[in-house]
Amino acid sequence: MRRRSFLKGLSAVPALALLGNVQLLAEAKKAKPKSKNAISFKKALEVVTGGKGAKESDKVQLIVPEIAENGAVVPVKVNVDVPIEKVKSIHILTTKNSNARAADVFLTPRNGKAYFATRIKLSGTQNVVAVAVLKDGSAIMASKPVKVTIGGCG
Amino acid sequence: MNIDRRDFLHIAAALGLLGVSGGKLHAKKRADELKADDILEFDPVGKVTLLHICDMHAHLKPLYWREPSTLISAKNLVGTPGFLCGEAFLEFYGIEPNTLEAYFDTYLNFEELAKKFGKMGGVAHMKTIIDEIRRDRGKDNVLLLDSGDTWQGTAVALKTRGEAIVDAQNYLGVDVMVGHWEFTYGKERVMELLDMLEADFVSQNIVDNDPFSDTFEETVFKPYTIKEVGGAKIGIIGQSFPFTSTANPKRFTEGWSFGLRLDSLQGYVDELRKEKKVDCVVMLSHDGFSVDQEVARKVRGIDFILSGHTHDPGPRPITINGTTIIIAGSHGKFVGRLDIDIAKGKVKNFAYKLIPVASKLIEADKKGVELVEKWYKPYNKELMQTIGKTKGTLYKRDTFYSTFDALIGEAIRDRMDCEIAFTPGYRWGTTLLPGDDILVDNVYEMTAITYPEVYTFELKGARIAQLLEDIADNVFNPNPLYQQGGDMSRLTGISYDIKVNAPTGKRISNLKVNGKELDPNRNYVVSAWGGNLQNAGEKLREDKIKPVYDVVTEYVKRKGTIDISNRSNVNVLDVACGCPKKGGVC
Numbered sequence: 001m002r003r004r005s006f007l008k009g010l011s012a013v014p015a016l017a018l019l020g021n022v023q024l025l026a027e028a029k030k031a032k033p034k035s036k037n038a039i040s041f042k043k044a045l046e047v048v049t050g051g052k053g054a055k056e057s058d059k060v061q062l063i064v065p066e067i068a069e070n071g072a073v074v075p076v077k078v079n080v081d082v083p084i085e086k087v088k089s090i091h092i093l094t095t096k097n098s099n100a101r102a103a104d105v106f107l108t109p110r111n112g113k114a115y116f117a118t119r120i121k122l123s124g125t126q127n128v129v130a131v132a133v134l135k136d137g138s139a140i141m142a143s144k145p146v147k148v149t150i151g152g153c154g
Numbered sequence: 155m156n157i158d159r160r161d162f163l164h165i166a167a168a169l170g171l172l173g174v175s176g177g178k179l180h181a182k183k184r185a186d187e188l189k190a191d192d193i194l195e196f197d198p199v200g201k202v203t204l205l206h207i208c209d210m211h212a213h214l215k216p217l218y219w220r221e222p223s224t225l226i227s228a229k230n231l232v233g234t235p236g237f238l239c240g241e242a243f244l245e246f247y248g249i250e251p252n253t254l255e256a257y258f259d260t261y262l263n264f265e266e267l268a269k270k271f272g273k274m275g276g277v278a279h280m281k282t283i284i285d286e287i288r289r290d291r292g293k294d295n296v297l298l299l300d301s302g303d304t305w306q307g308t309a310v311a312l313k314t315r316g317e318a319i320v321d322a323q324n325y326l327g328v329d330v331m332v333g334h335w336e337f338t339y340g341k342e343r344v345m346e347l348l349d350m351l352e353a354d355f356v357s358q359n360i361v362d363n364d365p366f367s368d369t370f371e372e373t374v375f376k377p378y379t380i381k382e383v384g385g386a387k388i389g390i391i392g393q394s395f396p397f398t399s400t401a402n403p404k405r406f407t408e409g410w411s412f413g414l415r416l417d418s419l420q421g422y423v424d425e426l427r428k429e430k431k432v433d434c435v436v437m438l439s440h441d442g443f444s445v446d447q448e449v450a451r452k453v454r455g456i457d458f459i460l461s462g463h464t465h466d467p468g469p470r471p472i473t474i475n476g477t478t479i480i481i482a483g484s485h486g487k488f489v490g491r492l493d494i495d496i497a498k499g500k501v502k503n504f505a506y507k508l509i510p511v512a513s514k515l516i517e518a519d520k521k522g523v524e525l526v527e528k529w530y531k532p533y534n535k536e537l538m539q540t541i542g543k544t545k546g547t548l549y550k551r552d553t554f555y556s557t558f559d560a561l562i563g564e565a566i567r568d569r570m571d572c573e574i575a576f577t578p579g580y581r582w583g584t585t586l587l588p589g590d591d592i593l594v595d596n597v598y599e600m601t602a603i604t605y606p607e608v609y610t611f612e613l614k615g616a617r618i619a620q621l622l623e624d625i626a627d628n629v630f631n632p633n634p635l636y637q638q639g640g641d642m643s644r645l646t647g648i649s650y651d652i653k654v655n656a657p658t659g660k661r662i663s664n665l666k667v668n669g670k671e672l673d674p675n676r677n678y679v680v681s682a683w684g685g686n687l688q689n690a691g692e693k694l695r696e697d698k699i700k701p702v703y704d705v706v707t708e709y710v711k712r713k714g715t716i717d718i719s720n721r722s723n724v725n726v727l728d729v730a731c732g733c734p735k736k737g738g739v740c
Binding site: 063065066067068069070075125145147149150 | 363396397399400404411412413414417621624627628635636638658685686687689690
């Protein structure tokens, strides 16, 4: 789809990405080492899944670059292959940021599709994890490593 | 031509020229008239021919280029194509030692064979091969595809800001290309040069770097092109170097975002097959040979990947999951010929040959000679100047250490008064034989980049150790998708031990600076060029910034005779030899 056709169809298609960016900014500001907002990945996963944890599933498609071009703005796309009526929220977590919670997105059926794209900050090489919490209380997830490097030896 | 019958038999055997009928007479008859015909001999298949070149690095003239004598990788990749050199290479591909092919593909006996077989590549010689195949197959049945790293690597390229090379590509008749070092001329210059270039530039993996481009797949260039050749529709998807913005300075491509983008790649493959109904899907790639083997494992429906970036000569195609991958070495040493038989919308059969551009055996096309002369003329006075002589072979490549890099490191240390010098692990350059004069042109062949500045700054010991680990992880990562395809940065003033197969961040030990153990808390004076290292340092010495080619030229002039040791400053702990064979341990 080209941007033009997207803009034309804006009323029909939900602009989910906007939501994420706002959330992200707030999170990024908080992400200072050892801040009072520091939260580990383990704890964050517990919080978003209500202590139940999440199962790896290929229904969650996570698209991230293999090597970040800029660790401060790493593009992340999540598509959850589950009818929107059954999806409550999508969460993007990181395994090594001092604040592991990068974005929380709560969905309604009017979003049309459980899809979300944003950019997150990564403090170094680590895994990015996308968690989808379903309305039945269960959670599914996908995880991918992203390398943050100074590069320059190609 | 100083090729006797014995040499011819070597060449003929290597190239499979001697038929079942033995051909003793045949060979005898032709021994003293050995020409392009013999090297070009090919049993044609189908109607379509794709000619492939990659990583020419702007070498308009023939040169010597010695392949690596050390090529170390993570354990799981040892002995696989992309990580083969020397005897392991000969064994894998079934090549006889001391043949023309062995000379082109390995470092073995290089100096002796160089005298016998002469220089490699050159656009005038490439053109003879390309024209002959076009004549033979019919020009409408042949495409010439260029996997990039074509515009950069020599003084004429740098001084004409790429124009000389684009002129040469038009002369060769390049039809489609992708890029990597091309981008280091900067976005605006790239666009100017692409206007001059008569080929299509395609790339599915470069998009505008704004939050929405990704989502809407707004590629900067056409993602693919469709060519009608030999009665078939061929879809050619472009894949430029995925890590351009991390491997080279970001400022050249500000606003563009790269990456492998395998999801959109799959999308374009499907689009070509289902909507555009092409008969054959080709990916013209600058991913690197090992990365493209991963791509073949992950993406469905590509018939052929024409790879580049890692400079591997690939005498035989490899097929993974129905995708066949070829790669044609570097520096203009080879032209790959791929014949394809297409019927009923499908690839039925193919045949491949990696043709060595042996400049002593293949006649130069006159127009090419004139073209090269034309572009060199304004610079000959500077470039043909002899500034010194080398005692031993000066070469680039190898995983940790090579003599030409050691010379550059020595020159930087001498001139910049630093404790440690970093030289990048690029895989392009040149080779000089023992006793050869060193020309200014040769220095440029090793250093001609648009960001030649040698920076001198301070780096904390702990940071140096961390950076080396980071670089080692780009080279030795067991997953090819996380490698960037270069060799390890070269260090002068530092020695270290390395365990290639240790986990990330734990590979390097026994770091010594000029013989003393590295102090993690002390600041060291470091000089570096060709990378982003200066961004990690502090107290940059602004008054000392100087182009690396000037630093090296001045040093060689002053020294006169260059004598560089073959001894590496890196001690590999877990792998025993230069060119490991299959099985993990040498």
